[in-house]
Amino acid sequence: MNENNESKIRVRFAPSPTGGLHLGGVRTVLYNYLFAKKYNGSFILRIEDTDQSRFVAGAEEYIYNCLKWCGIEPDESPEKPGSYGPYRQSERKEMYRKYADQLIQNGQAYYAFDTTEDLEKMRSENKTDDNPSPQYDSRIRMKMQNSLVLTNEVVQQYLQEGKPYVVRIKMPENEIISFNDMIHHEVSFESNLVDDKVLLKADGMPTYHLAVVVDDYLMKISHAFRGEEWLSSAPVHILLWKYLFGLENMPQWAHLPLILGPNGKLSKRDGAKFGFPVYAMNWTDPRSEEFTEGFKEKGFLPEAFINLLAMLGWNGGTEQELFSMEELIAQFSIERVHKSGAKFDYEKAKWFNHEWIKKSSTEALYPLVKNLFETKNVDTKNEDYFKTVIGLVKERCTLISDFYEQSVYFFEAPQTLDVEAVKPKWNENKQSFFEILCTQLTELKAWDVIEIENCFKNLATEKTIKPGELQLPMRIMLVGGKFGPAVFEIAHLIGKEETLNRIQSALTKINN
RNA sequence: GCCGCGUUGGUCAAGAGGUUAAGACGCCUCCCUUUCACGGAGGAAUCACGGGUUCGAGUCCCGUACGUGGUACCA
Numbered sequence: 001m002n003e004n005n006e007s008k009i010r011v012r013f014a015p016s017p018t019g020g021l022h023l024g025g026v027r028t029v030l031y032n033y034l035f036a037k038k039y040n041g042s043f044i045l046r047i048e049d050t051d052q053s054r055f056v057a058g059a060e061e062y063i064y065n066c067l068k069w070c071g072i073e074p075d076e077s078p079e080k081p082g083s084y085g086p087y088r089q090s091e092r093k094e095m096y097r098k099y100a101d102q103l104i105q106n107g108q109a110y111y112a113f114d115t116t117e118d119l120e121k122m123r124s125e126n127k128t129d130d131n132p133s134p135q136y137d138s139r140i141r142m143k144m145q146n147s148l149v150l151t152n153e154v155v156q157q158y159l160q161e162g163k164p165y166v167v168r169i170k171m172p173e174n175e176i177i178s179f180n181d182m183i184h185h186e187v188s189f190e191s192n193l194v195d196d197k198v199l200l201k202a203d204g205m206p207t208y209h210l211a212v213v214v215d216d217y218l219m220k221i222s223h224a225f226r227g228e229e230w231l232s233s234a235p236v237h238i239l240l241w242k243y244l245f246g247l248e249n250m251p252q253w254a255h256l257p258l259i260l261g262p263n264g265k266l267s268k269r270d271g272a273k274f275g276f277p278v279y280a281m282n283w284t285d286p287r288s289e290e291f292t293e294g295f296k297e298k299g300f301l302p303e304a305f306i307n308l309l310a311m312l313g314w315n316g317g318t319e320q321e322l323f324s325m326e327e328l329i330a331q332f333s334i335e336r337v338h339k340s341g342a343k344f345d346y347e348k349a350k351w352f353n354h355e356w357i358k359k360s361s362t363e364a365l366y367p368l369v370k371n372l373f374e375t376k377n378v379d380t381k382n383e384d385y386f387k388t389v390i391g392l393v394k395e396r397c398t399l400i401s402d403f404y405e406q407s408v409y410f411f412e413a414p415q416t417l418d419v420e421a422v423k424p425k426w427n428e429n430k431q432s433f434f435e436i437l438c439t440q441l442t443e444l445k446a447w448d449v450i451e452i453e454n455c456f457k458n459l460a461t462e463k464t465i466k467p468g469e470l471q472l473p474m475r476i477m478l479v480g481g482k483f484g485p486a487v488f489e490i491a492h493l494i495g496k497e498e499t500l501n502r503i504q505s506a507l508t509k510i511n512n
Numbered sequence: 513g514c515c516g517c518g519u520u521g522g523u524c525a526a527g528a529g530g531u532u533a534a535g536a537c538g539c540c541u542c543c544c545u546u547u548c549a550c551g552g553a554g555g556a557a558u559c560a561c562g563g564g565u566u567c568g569a570g571u572c573c574c575g576u577a578c579g580u581g582g583u584a585c586c587a
């Protein structure tokens with residue numbers, strides 16, 4: 001970045017509230033946020049709701065919730081206005097028109113009265129194999145119904161009659177429009193190949209193109225990060241900056257590489273198809289009722305989610321892969337953001353979560369796991385006991401939801417036992433071992449790990465069976481399957497009575 | 513079609529003219545643990561292709577291929 005420290009760093013994330021917030025969106029927020037925090041700047045959340053037809057109830061609220069979950073608090077937002085409000089574009093509607101008027105007056109934009117039908121007709125008439133999508137550009141604009149073609153009288157008359165119109169930018173001819181992107185560096189376009197984009201819609205709302213420029217100016221945005229899908233429309237924005245506010249005031253652009261799915265741009269359909277979340281949090285479209293799973297509900301820790309997103313397109317240049325938000329803020333640099341898109345790998349994502357679960361304290365995990373067990377209606381006994389269990393099993397949990405199967409047996413006797421794992425090698429001697437074990441354990445004075453283990457091993461020696469051969473059956477009896485921490489540890493925790501009950505009930509099952 | 517952007521193992525990636533081309537995920541083998549994990553030791557696997565420039569190219573240039581985005585009164 002430039003060492004121009006004169007003006008304050010101000011960045012923004014500007015989503016349109018039309019549905020779930022996906023991976024790429026969160027990563028854009030993240031990079032914005034990291035950049036702002038690194039340079040002591042401000043991070044602004046602006047809601048780009050200029051398309052009334054795409055309004056979705058609850059979508060804005062949902063965005064706030066996602067950011068909150070991620071641990072990203074905007075410095076300014078519709079909920080927390082700063083001095084550049086309002087922060088919703090729909091509420092700024094009146095601010096855009098004068099800029100559109102200014103452009104028209106300067107001959108840099110014009111009124112266009114073409115109806116949807118006119119446009120369709122133009123497109124179908126000009127459509128050829130070589131040009132499947134004809135643009136409203138310098139070649140055809142003189143054949144349309146606009147203030148470039150119509151006489152001034154007619155234009156005034158239309159305006160007075162209230163005939164619907166849009167304002168289009170008039171792309172200059174034979175110009176090279178170039179700018180310096182923080183990630184892609186020099187990028188250039190030929191003006192002849194860019195169409196006359198609509199700036200102001202018939203309903204008086206600005207399109208993204210006008211709104212983003214005007215708002216970034218008015219909100220004193222210093223650096224503008226957005227997805228690479230915007231790179232193609234950058235020339236329109238550059239021109240608008242030049243016309244309206246001066247290139248010297250334009251924010252520095254950074255077009256972030258896309259996050260790709262298994263085949264192409266990541267979509268919510270990929271998630272359903274390949275079994276991984278795409279949105280930060282659960283989202284149900286209020287109209288279609290279509291449900292899309294979120295990382296949060298899938299069992300991801302926000303720290304892990306942030307970490308894995310940060311690494312998708314950025315790398316500190318060291319071998320470090322696990323970063324907390326603070327570490328990211330300290331080490332993030334836009335220069336190290338990649339140019340190319342990154343394919344999302346769910347396996348790696350789960351690895352990050354696993355690492356973060358291991359890193360997290362029992363204290364931090366407790367409320368999450370407690371909540372999980374509550375939804376499963378399991379009585380988790382007392383808090384200390386629960387926490388001991390969490391500490392014991394956390395290294396074998398990849399997702400928070402794994403805590404259920406990895407530790408239910410500490411609270412309830414297993415519903416099913418993997419008897420097939422013991423039956424083949426079962427015999428009289430082992431049967432007798434466990435029967436005697438029960439009586440010996442009953443008489444055990446102190447119920448601690450060492451005592452239980454000694455009792456178990458001594459008896460095994462007496463019976464001339466290798467303790468190892470008996471530990472697996474014991475485990476199945478207590479846990480139900482071939483997993484979990486040390487058996488004697490489990491026996492100790494669940495208590496004498498429960499241990500004896502489980503052994504006895506398992507014995508009858510094995511003999512059936 | 514046209515325009516933009518991109519291309520190091522299956523995936524994420526280090527690399528900024530001279531390296532045995534890091535590391536991580538995943539996979540495989542072994543050790544630890546007579547469970548599952550954790551941990552440890554190994555292994556297979558890569559510079560899209562073709563031309564230049566250079567004593568020397570993954571690194572620079574050109575072309576091709578492929579991928580990806582845009583081509584809306586959506587953002």
